[in-house]
Amino acid sequence: MAMGIGKRVCLAGVAAGLLSGCASLEELRQTQMANRNLSAEKAALEQEMFDLRGGAQAMRARADALEDQVATKDRLISSLQSENETLDVGFKSAQTSLEKWAGMPFGDPASGIRLPAELDAALKAFAAEHAGSVVYDARQGTLKWTSDLLFALGSDVVKDSAAGGLRSFSEIMRSPVGQQFDIVVVGHTDDVPVNRPETKQRHPSNEHLAVHRSIAVKQHLVSGGMSPSRVGVMGYGQYKPVAPNDGDGNRSKNRRVEVYVVPAGAFSAGAESTHALSITGNEPTGVIK
Template structure:
């Protein structure tokens, strides 16, 4: 009897212990389940955010691809335009290459050749182009637009030739040039500003001498190229004398120039401009 009671008691205690263990395990599993559910919800939210970001990225990529297609179209159009411009340039170059300058009449050509021979230090004559080139370094003082006396004599002689009957049908195109060295003198820079301005002022000064010598202003055209039409590459250190020049082209007169009538010679000698201080060579 006593043993039986002992066994019953032992079984009861064991049952209670097992029940407590089962309850603890169930609580632990429920906690794990809740934690897992919360983690799954968090991951779902993160996944939704990533999906939205991916959609935005895809949309941006599509927008950029559209921009690229548009730019490719612009590039194609620009390449076509560049090709057209190059074709036009080639056509113009061919036309210029086929141009031939009209030769001057023998009397005028001979007179200008004699003039150039008399002023070899200042004037170079190209009969094929009907062009006289006056060296700027000998025609003007450095940084100045006042024609020197020796060059003035040559220009006055040229005016007499052009006012002759055989040359009355010609006009003159006067073009100033400089080297590529910037104007260093403050006084020169204040007056002329740039090389282009200086070259234009020098062309104007030559035009004034010719006009004062009796040539009609309707026969005289002036221009200034500055450093932008060099004869030879400019030296890296300092200016290049060959590029500092004034060119005078003898060209057929236009109907509106009134070149068939010579302007009357001035009755009074032209006033000489005041001398100016020496400035760095341009």
């Protein structure tokens, strides 16, 4: 009887042990599963951190590149500002000198002093040769192109039809009597702003366009044989109109290039007289530059 009871107690103990072992195995499996999940999460976080670090490095590299670009632009702006200041000083100095030579507000061609007879005769003959497009004012010593001959819309390229006249004028200024004079080329425009992107890229403003046209005229005169040292260039843009900018007709009058004839050496000697050659630039009316 006692032995039977002992066997039952032993069997119960074995069963309890087995149950306890099963519970421990399940816990182990759960722990292993949790560990694998945590390991996977850790790997994902490590990959995300790696990606973020790579992105941050790329962003830093991009930021450094942008900073370099900004620094380059700043240097360019500073250089252009310095150049503009230098040009402005030179422009004002030339304007003051030219007004002094003329003895009147800049832009008024009347000087009160006549050109030499031989040069006067040559300019009269030149005007006669180009009758209908050029008018010579012997009293004031000026030549004026009466039609829009020089430039196309928003351009600083001299038209082929006008190049011959500039070469002829250059020949006159290279004559013995013409060599007694230097010239200053001054560009003017109307008040229509430069808007077309392709035009604005070359000529950001009317002042740029005016100066670039003056330079183009100088280049043609120089290609005709005049010394570059005898030809100065300036540009007023729309700021010195000869007529109100209230219509196409008046605007066409304001689009011009004036050539002031000054005694040779006047840039350094400060002569007292000028004569002007006014050339109208070609820009079709009623259109955007």
